[in-house]
Amino acid sequence: MSIILQVTDLVKRFGSLTAVDRVSFEIREGNCFGLLGPNGAGKTTTIEMMEGIKQPDGGAIRYRGEPLGEQFRNEAGIMFQTTALQEFITVREVMRQFSRFYPHSVGIDELAERYALHEFLDQDTRRLSGGQKQRLLLAMAQINQPKILFLDEPTTGLDPQSRRNLWNQLQQIREQGATILLTTHYMEEAYELCDEIAIMDHGRIIAHDAPDALLEAHFDDVVVQIHAADIPRDIGEREFRAVYRNDSAHILTGDVNKTIEHLLHFDIPLDRLRIRARDLEDLFLELTGKELRA
Ligand SMILES: Nc1ncnc2c1ncn2[C@@H]1O[C@H](COP(=O)(O)OP(=O)(O)O)[C@@H](O)[C@H]1O
Ligand SMILES: [Mg+2]
Numbered sequence: 001m002s003i004i005l006q007v008t009d010l011v012k013r014f015g016s017l018t019a020v021d022r023v024s025f026e027i028r029e030g031n032c033f034g035l036l037g038p039n040g041a042g043k044t045t046t047i048e049m050m051e052g053i054k055q056p057d058g059g060a061i062r063y064r065g066e067p068l069g070e071q072f073r074n075e076a077g078i079m080f081q082t083t084a085l086q087e088f089i090t091v092r093e094v095m096r097q098f099s100r101f102y103p104h105s106v107g108i109d110e111l112a113e114r115y116a117l118h119e120f121l122d123q124d125t126r127r128l129s130g131g132q133k134q135r136l137l138l139a140m141a142q143i144n145q146p147k148i149l150f151l152d153e154p155t156t157g158l159d160p161q162s163r164r165n166l167w168n169q170l171q172q173i174r175e176q177g178a179t180i181l182l183t184t185h186y187m188e189e190a191y192e193l194c195d196e197i198a199i200m201d202h203g204r205i206i207a208h209d210a211p212d213a214l215l216e217a218h219f220d221d222v223v224v225q226i227h228a229a230d231i232p233r234d235i236g237e238r239e240f241r242a243v244y245r246n247d248s249a250h251i252l253t254g255d256v257n258k259t260i261e262h263l264l265h266f267d268i269p270l271d272r273l274r275i276r277a278r279d280l281e282d283l284f285l286e287l288t289g290k291e292l293r294a
Contacts, residue, residue, distance in 0.1 A: 004063065004064060007059065007062075022058075031180075032195050036197050037185065041201050075146055079150065090121065117139060120132060155167075167193060199280075214283060221254045
């Protein structure tokens, strides 16, 4: 697969703050690439430089080997935040306005059909639900049939059902061959959608690989969760080095059989036992000492 977009040593400063600190990565054509990190990590600043909206203070961005130019503008689609809808009245107007930016655009009816917006075409955008607005923004980003699509926290604030819908739509876009760059602070989203992720914190990339490869490289254990009431704290902490959190005792183990034997030895009831694989949230905690959503 060829490299569609490449950033090298990208830097952005705001006064004394280095919001993006020598970030480098490459995106393969047809992949979904995720920038995952907590609020303030530098995700939006990075994606906006890649979209050509913000000017970097250092480093280089190349699209198909060239600096961002005409070809990039014609082939890129940007999903804007809901605030971008404020200047327009109806759904149809928004889409018509957007299609004027491009020499070749998809028909409004076709897009409205694809994103279940038909019955809202003449409706005021301010009266759309969160999920409908998000579908409209995604439709707008597709109006030039982009080869690369940029999405900054596309599902933040959406209910679980609308989030799932958007994930399905992004999968379809990808199946049609488009490349996607998205930012998110939801690790499930990054895990579900992305072929590769770069985890950001304080303007830097602290880990970068395919999600499963990252997990395999960092963890060879699983989490055995016992209801806290089922395992006395002194036994849990002394015998299993359990960490108590909310209603659960979390035991990390590389040998589940042995741990269960050990639990049985202490007459710990196992009815409420759960076993969980380590996830990107654990990885972030391990790398930074803090939680992704904190
Ligand atoms: N226009 C700006 N002026 C000053 N500081 C900014 C500006 N934009 C972003 N920042 C700061 O840069 C850092 C990274 O912000 P941002 O890229 O929005 O992070 P994220 O999208 O990961 O939440 C934050 O500390 C933020 O406060
Ligand atoms: Mg952001």
